[in-house]
Amino acid sequence: MIDIQYSAEVRAAKNDGTPIVALESTIITHGMPYPQNIEVAAQVEQDIRDAGAVPATIAVIDGRLRVGLEPDQLKDLGQAQGVAKISRADMAACIASGGTGATTVAATMIAAHFAGIEVFATGGIGGVHRGAETSFDISADLHELAQTPVTVVAAGAKAILDLAKTLEVLETLGVPVIAHGQDEFPAFWSAKSPFATPLRMDTAEQIAKAHATRRALGLPGGQLVANPIPLADQIPSEELDPIIASAQQDAEAHRITGKAVTPYLLQRIYERTEGRSLIANIALVRNNARLAAGIAKALKAQAG
Template sequence: MPPEPRIRVHDDVRAALAAGRPVVALESTIISHGLPRPDNLAVARDIEATVRRRGAIPATVGMVGGALVVGLDDAGLERLAGSDDVVKLSVRDLAVASAAGVDGATTVASTSAVAAAVGIEVFATGGLGGVHRRAAETFDESADLTTLSRTPIVVVCAGVKSILDVGATLERLETLGVGVAGYGTHRFPGFYVTDSGFDLDWRLDSPEQVAAAWRAQRGFGVTGAALVVGNPVPAQAQLDRDLHDRVLADGLEIVERDGVTGKDVTPVLLAHFHEATAGASLATNVRIILANADLAARIAAALADAS
């Protein structure tokens, strides 16, 4: 019989975890599905370099030829960035995709689950998935939310994409017991824009304070859920608010007109944002993920220093 499949952990990541040094998990869907070529590969490398500059080890998660890898090497990044055949993988897809021997990119849900499984405690992403508009009719809700309810990891993000139902997403996170705090703010970030319009109960103002909150959560042992840290894009770097609102409204009309549903909604709307803003949304997206990688690395370092 063939050997049981195992998660392959890159030597640098394994050594850092064993030594208690800071490690930051990174998703791979931004490489394969979130950014256009050739920007996707360059940005993937920049994200990893940002983590390294803060003294942490980047661990980009993905699947190469059916092998689930934590800490893709540069050849792996190139492979996922350069192919049209990379499959988007949530948690439920991992086993079947491995058996099929495919190349796959991990979502927020699957990256969180895999990272936590190997002992990584901090994950940087752009934005979470969430409850879709009209979910009361379609039941369309990202697996990110339920996965985070049972996955112990700190997730640094810029909120959820404004194409989603932000208020309903926050309600679901509360119901699922997932902690949410703003970084330097009591307002939930709106991904492309600084403020989504929704208040938060909690605010954390430094990497050390985030690390202290996470140590308390681990120590109490009363929940196995994630802690979401909403890191807003600076006001001077956000997408113009009027442009954002106009493009979003137009995009929602396109989705309705063309009958786009399910997992196809997000890529269609993001492609519309990129085209309708003449690339401004892409530039904001890149600023977001780099800022989140930087903060995640500082949080990971604060956790390591306190260990």
């Protein structure tokens, strides 16, 4: 039996029925340097509190599944070395071996559902990588959305991916893709892309009702809420697309493959935007956290 270790704040929220929003931990361990990683994680948690919900940052620490981190645990994780980046395939092994791992989108969804949390805020989901027709590089996040009943709020998929193929796979898997407040699928750092989403909803209440209706129908899986980055914080796609293309060419020239591709591309984009990509990343995560809190509150209200 898996023993979940709840933070005091999350335990109290579960006891008194306060809405809870799950957060991943890879942004802390693999997303940005210390101490900025801790500062951003703490700010995102506070955004959720300010919006009327309780944050539950999820990680595996010394073989224990932690749902909600105390401030000292958050700080320790932000400085830890050699932290694994865990997904569905290696989450159980990390727990069983007493390891420490930061949760990706897929692993966070698994842990959130296991802990009875229905809403999760992240930056962007993984998806189909460019060139997947030869590499078969497709994120486990997509299949997790098809089988684990958690509403995931993200600024679309990471713009370094093949967005068209990502949307096709989500459609094939039967995952609802809901654009919040617009008809276009957002492209992470950019508010819009050339691709339309199948569904649009303009309020947290509508999204919460869709989540509850899927549950009532017995449909498996969750739903993806594509929440565009605020226009004031975005990097327009016409500016960003050539930078991404150049970074892709660099990766191919240096024969960067597999799991090394994404961090390499993100670093190159950070350099070529003179840090603006990181500033935009922080803005979109905070924006997603606020919407997720609204959805979690609406779910509680609708449940009576």
